[in-house]
Amino acid sequence: QVQLVESGGGLVQAGGSLRLSCAASGRTFLAMGWFRQAPGKEREFVAAITWSGANTYYSGSVKGRFTISRDSAKNTVYLQMNSLKPKDTAVYYCAAAGSLWSVTTMRDYDFWGQGTQVTVSS
Numbered sequence: 001q002v003q004l005v006e007s008g009g010g011l012v013q014a015g016g017s018l019r020l021s022c023a024a025s026g027r028t029f030l031a032m033g034w035f036r037q038a039p040g041k042e043r044e045f046v047a048a049i050t051w052s053g054a055n056t057y058y059s060g061s062v063k064g065r066f067t068i069s070r071d072s073a074k075n076t077v078y079l080q081m082n083s084l085k086p087k088d089t090a091v092y093y094c095a096a097a098g099s100l101w102s103v104t105t106m107r108d109y110d111f112w113g114q115g116t117q118v119t120v121s122s
Helices: none
Strands: 003-007 010-013 018-025 031-037 044-050 056-058 066-071 076-081 090-097 116-121
Touching: 003 090, 018 031, 018 090, 018 116, 031 066, 031 076, 044 066, 044 076, 056 066
Parallel strands: 010 116
Antiparallel strands: 003 018, 018 076, 031 044, 031 090, 044 056, 066 076, 090 116
């Protein structure tokens, strides 16, 4: 049984930092990533990482501020978020894919976490 458990969300002031964690159980994956959904908006790609080579991918809005990493031994992916802006406020979802065509395409991922709230105050 596959389960993705997210943690690390919370409330921070603009310019602050948070680190999200996502622990996967049940199996390993080709890639894991983070998506987010702000109120009234579509869910969007944030970052992804491949498991074998640790290749990373970022959306243009977070590149340079966010860093995705993985711990293979713990089967856990992290999202370090620095220089947070109010625009980053959203529910962040961890996702995992056994196989896919594109790391940025939401529908290519097979499993999803329940989401964790990130709120950035101005």
